[in-house]
Amino acid sequence: MGSLDTNPDPAAYASFAADVDAFRPLDADDVRSYLHKAVDFVYDYYKSVESLPVLPGVEPGYLIRLLQSAPPSSSAPFDIAMKELREAVVPGMTHWASPNFFAFFPATNSAAAIAGELIASAMNTVGFTWQAAPAATELEVLALDWLAQLLRLPASFMNRTASGRGTGGGVILGTTSEAMLVTLVAARDAALSRSGSNGMAGITRLTVYAADQTHSTFFKACRLAGFDPANIRSIPTGAETDYGLDPAKLLEVMQADADAGFVATYVCATVGTTSSNAVDPIGALADVAAKFNAWVHVDAAYAGSACICPEFRHHLDGVERVDSISMSPHKWLLTCLDCTCLYVRDTHRLTDSLETNPEYLKNDASDSGEVTDLKDMQVGVGRRFRGLKLWMVMRTYGAAKLQEHIRSDVSMAKTFEDLVRGDDRFEVVVPRNFALVCFRLKPRGGGGAMGEVSAEKASRELMERLNKTGKAFLAHTVVGGKFVLRFAVGASLQEEHHVRSAWELIKKTTTDIVGEAK
């Protein structure tokens, strides 16, 4: 801490306000100058990111050895921070923007989104109530309604319909997890209320349901909301449904619970699971859930974006019968983090559980009931102006370009899939639904060939070697007990030649591994 300890007596500051060199942290000229440096950095970064190792070769704790461990006591030119960013931070980044990034899901991005985010962070409004930022609230609501139209969601999910303000609506949140959490809480409170529970006493009777392929964050959100761990049902799926949730199995489990006196509260269906892009049949699951009065939420975080294309929209069939749906433009709709859109059919079911009304936020507009105060549809109070970037993306690119973007990624994934299928050392493990290809080295019988165990070992080895090259980054999963490589196409700088290069690298590395094994 050093010099901080030498701060003089408080009394010494009495006259500092007269300082002619007063500190002006938001001086417009400084802002412009710093931002121009940042823009130059961004330009150089996009121009060069392809040549950087996707996955850095740094060891845990590397950064603290490069940067000072105590905060500076005095100011420094902004160039110092930029220099340290370039020299210490960038070499330790996993480059999600690299066209050689094929791991997880891509975090797609665009010029319009980044510009929107920049303006939002400069305006820095906190739109907890309509009054606190009318335009931010209304633009967010408009952007959500636009996206709802692109997705052909029923009018019941829209803030505004042809006949005026609707009963449904949306909100932009930070993560799918938050969307799940707030709807789980609303469903929980409704179930407690309809089962006549006194306070939380009935919580141990409430049950929730999802396929075993559902994102782990769902099971975490259930625990956060206080559901009993013993009542969180993870329903097995298998290859016979391509790892989608079988409605007959859901019915069986829900009926058994009902017979045992449990109160079915919530069913989470997924369109495009993280592991293998499985799709749960929304409409059929909603029909089952309806028998038990359970809330149905659709998690379409990744694949929801594809549903702006008519040829993918059928994956949302039945959405008019669910209670809520969330999807994340920060995954596949060219909008930088964070931006998760949650739509609910009846906003009051959310706000009944989430509303607060402290004196210091009271105002005529809120009192009138004419406006949406978005704080009442989320966990927190403060909120960024995320609607701006989402609106700018749709305003600038329009439906046609956004559809083209989805189709381009899917086409590249199909190219990769065809390459894999054309090499008999590999197999595609589950059908490709969107832009994710799940494949592995194929076990084979016969003398000297690879059995199941050595094929898995070779697949693991393949992933590790690929990731160490810095020329590609793939993640893995386990589907149906099989270790599988996930090749997720779609990083926004990616073009077909990157996919083809990655495939060449995969082939060559595989040849090395198989050769060494002999």
Next chain:
Amino acid sequence: MGSLDTNPDPAAYASFAADVDAFRPLDADDVRSYLHKAVDFVYDYYKSVESLPVLPGVEPGYLIRLLQSAPPSSSAPFDIAMKELREAVVPGMTHWASPNFFAFFPATNSAAAIAGELIASAMNTVGFTWQAAPAATELEVLALDWLAQLLRLPASFMNRTASGRGTGGGVILGTTSEAMLVTLVAARDAALSRSGSNGMAGITRLTVYAADQTHSTFFKACRLAGFDPANIRSIPTGAETDYGLDPAKLLEVMQADADAGFVATYVCATVGTTSSNAVDPIGALADVAAKFNAWVHVDAAYAGSACICPEFRHHLDGVERVDSISMSPHKWLLTCLDCTCLYVRDTHRLTDSLETNPEYLKNDASDSGEVTDLKDMQVGVGRRFRGLKLWMVMRTYGAAKLQEHIRSDVSMAKTFEDLVRGDDRFEVVVPRNFALVCFRLKPRGGGGAMGEVSAEKASRELMERLNKTGKAFLAHTVVGGKFVLRFAVGASLQEEHHVRSAWELIKKTTTDIVGEAK
């Protein structure tokens, strides 16, 4: 939806990849061009925001009348979005960046923070695990440790201490609400476990405690985490403690609960309440809570930033005996939204409740136990690279400038307070602790003068008229049954003359109101 319906058959897209004008949403030249336009906007905005009405005079639904209600089907030059931003959105903004903004708490900001945010949104990494973004994880941890040093937090809250990796640590979250929620869940699970509860069965015996001045989001977070509404204790405060929580009262309530068989789980203390900037005595409250084994959290969202100055640090005395503390640099430490720093004394107490371990995120670094996977300290999985802007703020301005910034705001608030005290029509209602002045028109006895009721009416009228001028925006609160105007100093473009101008406006408007009443 119009033209969207006319999309041709999917088969028609088979060959689109050969399109020579392929859509490149992240083309470096486009990014630079869009960002330069955005920077120009930001520059003009900061230069002109002072002249814009702080609170816009728009009616609910104004924006939908200016912008098209259906999403565009085709692309448009980015200038169109910028034009609509200027002409439709800006006129409906509440300008938090205006130097005439005195409402709520200021959302302070700086050139370094905005530049950091821009770079983070361009890199667009998703640092859920260390592997997914080593530098983002390590820079966040480093920034948190720097801030901990500025705040003189005990080493037990730091990720790294002089002797290596500590048991405590921090994480950057989006809001104080999330900090409360995740610590409430950790405390809940620990209390259930130590009281021998089977699953959630014991939840109805758990109790939580806070002063009635605690932010409403705390009580909401308790409900989200499943605490029984009947067990959430809001303890009355009064003028005798300047609305801080009296440890003797806390003891009384906790003891009564313990005697009745409840399990004390969590106490939330606030340093700088939203309503009036009251300060709960942390150390004394921690001593009470310790008798019952309850988790103690300190919410220093706003005033925590002031504690980087030695003359304010005493408000954190006793922090070494609490379990967690959160504060938000997005409020008062020049860091644009969102940035809430949560520190816990034992990170395992958080991760035990929040950890997930899906197959597709497994990696050697996580398995080694050598790294922090920050997803296990928050609600969601995805996360922005928020550490960059916070680090850039400290790296560029250093402790001295940051202290100067706090002191400048406090000095301006003191100036305003002196002006209010110098006019006998007004009274300062609670002592000013930081940069918030709570005042009202003073009721007086005697012939023809204002009683309590008409003084309140006049204060309300004053606020409404001021806010309608567009030249100032103040919010209100109710403290001890009194309607009070909150004058929050500190918007980052604010200088003393803005404060003095606002005071002149307040005096003049009051004269008008009092004159009319006669």
